[in-house]
Amino acid sequence: MTRRTGSADLPLHGGRVPPWLAARMAALGAVICQAIIHHYGRDEFLRRLSHPFWFQSFGAVMGMDWHSSGITTSVIGALKRGLGPLSHELGLHVCGGRGNQSRRTPAELTALGERIGFDGEALTRTSRLVAKVDSAAVQDGFDLYLHGFIVADDGKWTVVQQGMNGERRQARRYHWHSEGLDSFVEEPHAAIDGPEQGEIINLTDRRAAPSRSAQLDLLAGLGPDRIVSELARLEDPPAQGFLPHLIMPAHHDVRAKDVVLRRLHGTLAAAADRGPADFAELLLVPGVGARTVESLAMVAEVVHGAPCRFSDPARFSLAHGGKDRHPYPVPLRVYDETISVLKSAVHKARLGREEELAALKRLDDQARQLETFASGPSFDAHVARERDRSPDYDGRSVFGWEANLRGAKDRSA
Template sequence: MNKTGIANLPLHSGRAPYWLFKRMVALSRAIIELMIIEFGREEFLRRLSDPYWFQSLGCVLGFDWHSSGVTTTVTGALKEALKGMENEFGLFIAGGKAQRAIQTPQEIINYAESGGFDSEPLVYASRLTAKVDNVAVQDGFNLYHHTIFFTSDGHWCVIQQGMNESLSIARRYHWLSFTLKSFVEEPHEAVCCDVKTETLNFTAKESSDLRRASVIVSKEKPEKIIKEIQKISELKLPKRHLITLNDINPQHLYKIFLKTYEKQPENFESLLEIKGLGPKALRAIALTSEIIYGTPIVFKDPAKFSFAHGGKDRTPYPVDRRIYDKTIEVMKKAISYAKIGRMEKISALRRISKIIESPY
């Protein structure tokens, strides 16, 4: 799979009506069950981590391709569809929008207790993916939605979304455990967008020296870091929109530098884990690292769709409820056949699909 992983979406007003969401849940349940039967849980996670596939899934469920609400509503429908069947499938979904995102760790723990598997690595993945996209990738998008899909075997996929209020655009971030080599260097499964922003990117490959230097600086006594910052404030800073003298106010940063000194982080990942370390503190550390060690600060945005049933806001055309219900019925029949071993029926569905898609 090519690097994709971030999708920028213009904001739309309105929400999915109840009659549509109810059908989305039913169709989602059929899709989840059929995919697990035919491809397995891990492949389902892999598909979710592809923003194009996820967007296409939203289209099938009744959202037009550029609706920003596709993220929250589709993940919500998937979560509702799986309710009560998690242990049967060994597949779980935690998190959601706003307050539900905050409750993610406890949800993971509850699922782990009922399913008899280790929650700690999953809670760590949930927490750190959010911290990376909120703090280490400073692209102007603030996270408001976080969902983690995971299996009882410990595999996971994270889909989260941030909002840029000034641009009125939402950005979605996709992560996948199978391909993750590092939480802090080029960690996303993909990137897909048309709009790029000025981004202070600690996760860029070119930021490796900056990450190392930032860890060294964070281990110093707070007084020493503050002294360097005071020196910097007397100099003329380079013209940058993301780092200003207001960002490195010593009075506001002393407490967090005391925490980093006491923690003595081993690497950049453990530095990010420190509670209270936010974007401004990390920017101050980066600027101090640049002045002391000459490490360059990298400004690089990590960011580099189809209709089926219509759109929730009648764009490009209203959802045809009769056809939507027929789709659910067909999917249910396919699952029923699959469960009794008649996989040839699913193969027939694939063949029919290919015939329909063929231009000849």
């Protein structure tokens, strides 16, 4: 039986992902997916997508706003674009999306079923039931606007969908996973992410089974007048049980309190220690190699890390910054080098040469070993250093190239 794994506050955040970042997110998302499947299998990748903490970290390491609901839309979109050309090779397909795309999910699943051979009609019914449960059976004040259905050739799937509460400027993300799913109406979620709103009506809770049965009895045996009188006699429902809760704050900037500093120091120390040993050729690239190894260490954690490692998604935004300059502009040279190294490692691994992927695994292993005693700069000092070096790394944000912005500021001074 699947279970909820937690919840999180997700503030709504406007704006669009610029094309220069969207293309890179698709490329990096696809190659991370390939690395996970190579090491751990397709089922494990579906399992990761159903984990809300990992999902948020996955979006942050790709340069998306680390705290916001926009990660859901951008990650599903990036995977749909990036995995599309690889669907035959990986046996993995991303259907649905936001708005009109979500409504095309049944047609996409039916077409896939006819082409691949799984029961498309059954999965179409699953898609509709999942949406109905989160829009009707769980009445929490959030209207669904995104539905992503990720399905494998063997029919296993993960669903990520999101609802919006416009009044509160908040979103809630729901995660589903087919593994061990026995019932669509009794505790089917792998996780629910979203802001605490007090008591909600959740008819999928196991404790609501008598309520579901009583509702059917009421509909079958009573008229509208009797139903109204029965409603008047109802007492307030018992409070929901507490779940692990990931709080995504409203502030857009990344602050020291949002990051587990010992983990950051472990990553930086591992990159400095293992980088020269394992990435000698990469480090010959002037001015970018050592910094790229730091990003690769964070990507390696997304590939190999245990669930407990993703309690601070903000830390993963330190790999490639953010499109809105938080914590700093996206270092495009570093980002492109990261994609290049990962693509090379995955390609060689498919040919039986595991050296580069093994080097990434050693980065992650050593980071965990070093974090208990490694020291390093303060969070603010690290961010200040990255911002200072941003023009050297072709730093870019939605506001423009960092070198141009800094030059304009200097000329106006």
